[in-house]
Every structure is written in structure tokens, then in C-alpha cells.
Amino acid sequence: MTSVAVTLARWAADLQPSPGEEELAHRSLLDTVAVTLAARDHQVTRLAAGLPDGARWAVAGHVLDFDDLHMPSTTHISAVCVPTALATGGGPRAYLAAAGVMARLGTALGWRHYSAGRPARWRNWLPGSTPTRPPGPGTTRPRR
Numbered sequence: 001m002t003s004v005a006v007t008l009a010r011w012a013a014d015l016q017p018s019p020g021e022e023e024l025a026h027r028s029l030l031d032t033v034a035v036t037l038a039a040r041d042h043q044v045t046r047l048a049a050g051l052p053d054g055a056r057w058a059v060a061g062h063v064l065d066f067d068d069l070h071m072p073s074t075t076h077i078s079a080v081c082v083p084t085a086l087a088t089g090g091g092p093r094a095y096l097a098a099a100g101v102m103a104r105l106g107t108a109l110g111w112r113h114y115s116a117g118r119p120a121r122w123r124n125w126l127p128g129s130t131p132t133r134p135p136g137p138g139t140t141r142p143r144r
Contacts, residue, residue, distance in 0.1 A: 008104060012097035025092035028068070028099075032061055032082040039063035054087030070099075073106025074113070 017025065039045050039060040048059040061079035070077045081098035088094065 008101045012101055015093065015097050015100065017093055017096050021096060022092045025095045025099075028078045029082055029085070029092060029095055031068075032078040033086075035064055035066045035079075036060040036083075038066075052087070054083040057083030057086065070103055070106065073103045073109075074111060075102055075106040077102055 036057055037060075042060070042063045044063050045056070045060045048056045051059065058080055061083060062076060068076060068078045077099045078095075081095055081102055084098050085091065085094035090098075
């Protein structure tokens, strides 16, 4: 049996987006970069100064809370996948591959996972997302 990781990796590697999908990805890239740049001087973004580029951009993309929300997966796909695509030298196709993987994983985990107190921001360590340290022993979840 092929693992989920291998199946998703093959899907992402074989992705051939349509012109419409590439246009959507291009708009998502521009929109997320604009929101991220608007937050570049925010105090939270400054607190992230020591993080790697992709993680810093992901923080900035979330700060003003103008980022998108993919309801079925409970994830802010562009705030995570745009910095990942750009930090690795990718463009619209890389964004679509990362977004597709993140959407599929988040949807598989679903709202029950979110309702149990593990929202999308704690899933950012999943494949296709900004590389950060996964939650583990000793990691506490922020209280709302």
C-alpha cells in the first residue's frame, strides 16, 4: 500500500495546472505578498525577525488577518503556501502544489480536529507548508 505522503508527493509532482488555475495562483501570490508587505512593520512581524524567511513571511501574512480561509480544511492556505513557494524559488505551480497538499491534509483532518483545539496554525508542520518545528512534548498551545 502506498503511503499518503507518497501519494500526495506524486500528485504534486505531476500537477499540470490549467491556465485558469495558474491565473488564480498568480492572484493569490500577489494578494498574499501585498498583505504580507502591509504588515512588514507590525510589532508581531518584528518579533519574528529571527525566523527563516519562509516562516517570517508566513507570520506577516497572518498578522493583519486579511488572509484567505479554506473552509473544508480549516486552513489559511495562502499565508502558509505562498511563503513556502517563494522561499523555495517556486511560482504559481509550486503554490498550487503546496495548496493542494495542504487542502487535502487539512480536509482529511477536518473540523473535528479544529474543534478539539488543534486549528490549522498548529498543522503548519505538515508537508507542503512553511517549515517550522512541529508541536510536540513540551509545546504548549496559546490560549484564546
